[in-house]
Amino acid sequence: MNENTELALDPNKDDLPLMANVGSMLVRHYVLDLTVNFDRKVISGTIVLYLETNKTYKKKSDSVGTSCCPYSQTLFETEQPGSSCNSTASVAASASVDKTYNLSKHRGGGVTNVNTCNHSNAKWTGVISGTREQCSNGEDFVLVLDCCDLVVNKVEEVNVIATPGIEKLIRMDMPTSENNIYSQRLQSSIVDAILGLGAECWQEQHCYYLECSKAPGCGELQFQTDRWSLQIKKLGIQTPKDFPRVLRIYYETKPEGGSVKWTKDQSGRPCVYTSGSPINNRALFPCQEPPEAMAKWQASVWAPKGSLVLMSGENCAEPKCNGALSNWFYYVTMHMPASTFTIAVGYWVEVIAECSFRSQILNSSSSTSDYTNKSSVSLPFCGHPAYPCRFQNHIAQAQNCIPYRVFAPEYLKVRSQEVLLPLMAQCLSAAHCVLGTHPFSRVDVLIVPASFSSLGMASPHIIYLSQSVLSGKNNLCGIRLCHEIAHAWFGLAIGARDWTEEWISEGFATYLEDVFWA
16 A cells, blocks of 8 residues: 555554564563553553564564555654663663653654564654664664554663562573673573473463562663554664563553543443454553464553453452552463453443352362363373463363353343343353363453444453343344354464454354354
8 A cells, every 4th residue: 555545544444554563573471550540531550561582583674665554643752761771772871862852743754664673763863862873783673562542651671680589580501790780681581581481380480470570670761652553662772682571661541542442331330341352452552463473461450449340361350459449460371462352340240140049250279270180191282382271181171161250230130130141051061062172261241331332242251242132032142142152262262363364263153153052
């Protein structure tokens, strides 16, 4: 497409461009610490990214070319680095001015080649003194993340060496710091050690991720945002291999962000939910949207006391109250695309059968990750990255109905109790009978507000259903529920390599909804 076509992109009608340069670096883990504010209609906080150089990366000589990204109405923001993390960056930072540039001027017309790993720094040099002088051979590497309708306040490098207990991961053959000067090589070695922990050590790995995310920053990084992306660089760093491995981004969403829907439920209570599938979670947090960029995550969410936080995490979180807020913590151990990250916050109630029988609730000691394989019978081989896989677990294989819960606004509680709740075990068991082991350890079903534009949406461990499915007989609700359950296998556990092939998973789910229901 030509530049004029790009600038005319309408996010309400056209596919959003994928900007993240995943060919150079991949996010392997996200740690989010977020606060939900119903009064301001924003979600604010921090996200910590653990990065790894893409093994297929090769430096290209060309840095500018044709593009599929509009840069009209671009807000240019730049942060000067603070204290540097290594000697190279120290020299570069000393040549830059001390001011923090906070420009409100809108740019237009420039385009960047999203198919190359190196991006032009021409747009940086107008406001950064000494940048190009410090790059003796080429230009600084730029990390590009998908980002839209977010206010990014600060980007900094995280000093993981300052994490308590991290010395356990430092081997004798790792590079050491001299004179207490931070070593970039040592940080990379520590991050590689965390990433390299096996599936059986997932709890230890997640503990390291969480603790390292709390480590202090060791220097602000320069960044800028445009309509579709967040671009980050460190002065003097020209290749992904030398780029910081752990970043912390301070940001908040906008009320009008396309990934986040602020509304009221059918009982008139405030609520917010996300429906980022397939490529619009960029308005919830800076991320890599291409489906090939799969990562794990942990999220701590602060919400008003009395509200309920549901997420696509595999654990069944319990709130911890602190004053007027409650804290909910979720995580996943399976590598998933960013589009599968889902959050819903509101004042919903759990739907329980009249006979007081509570649906099976998965507690912290019975998640997929805690299953142990004690049988000598051989299990199928999976070719995915290592994680506690249910397909290789005898207990999970025999579990025809995974634990489930149903949530709805008070106004629809009785109707959900009569129509939806009795179908849950039936549909889950039918899916297991046809396809075998459930890919995920539990599932929550939420009746979303009337503003929801679809009949349903499936994410790992959580399904959205429209109130419309409750209006008919069991047939309408059951078939739609079966469709969303089928997506656990086709669309989530197995997904398209490219979003243009998303129709394949929809085709499988549409076919299987009748098979399950029959």
